[in-house]
Amino acid sequence: MMPVKNILLSTAYFAPIHYYSEFLTSEKVYIEQYENFIKQTYRNRCVILGGNGPIQLIVPVVKGRGPKTLIKNLQISYDTDWQRNHWRTIFSAYSSSPFFEYYKDDIHPFFEPKHKFLLDFNLKIHETICELLEIENGAVLTTDFEKVPEGAVNLRERISPKIKTQSDNDFQSVKYTQVFSDKLGFFPNLSIMDLLFNKGPNSYSILKDSIVK
Secondary structure, three states, X not given: OOOOEEEEEOOOOOOEHHHHHHHHOXXXXXXXXXXXXXXXXXXXXXXXXXXXXXXXXXXXXXXXOOOOOEHHHOEEOOOOOHHHHHHHHHHHHHOOOOOHHHHHHHHHHHHOOOOOEHHHHHHHHHHHHHHHHOOOOOEEEOOOOOOOOOOEEEOOOOOOOOOOOOOOOOEOOOOOXXXXXXXXXXXXXXXXXXXXXXXXXXXXXXXXXOEOO
């Protein structure tokens, strides 16, 4: 039987595999909404795999008047047509993957309407991903930033693109066949989109196997 814990996560844009593996062993998941926005994190970016290697897709945000903006108030910027660019890049990377046709109608709608707030946008994506993976969502928003919820493991900064080495003893990337595996080899812990498009209904098994018991 897997250990059960409560965890505290940041919001994330098409979060990495590690992020979703935590949902399999967590009784309750808190998502932080009262922290100040932190740049260069999964809060507004994801990493997919293209023909020449990893690609970061970044959601541009509106800069506030002050130096600090609460994540729940952070607005998405549409000064550039990033939605079209993101989808074109995703299509180019995964159109030949085994399950792209199966999931594209679930993913593409996130690149059409304009959502105002990053947190709301990420939560809608997260809800869909949980449905596709057939995992319990179980996520609730925090009520303040002053303390970590009682009994919860704080993973807000431990799941980060800045961390290049394994930082969680409970997670270990499991290899699976990626679109460009023959050319590039395996790249671990990419966006959950990479896992879904490549492994489809077997994605849940990969998540489960990535948990170090």
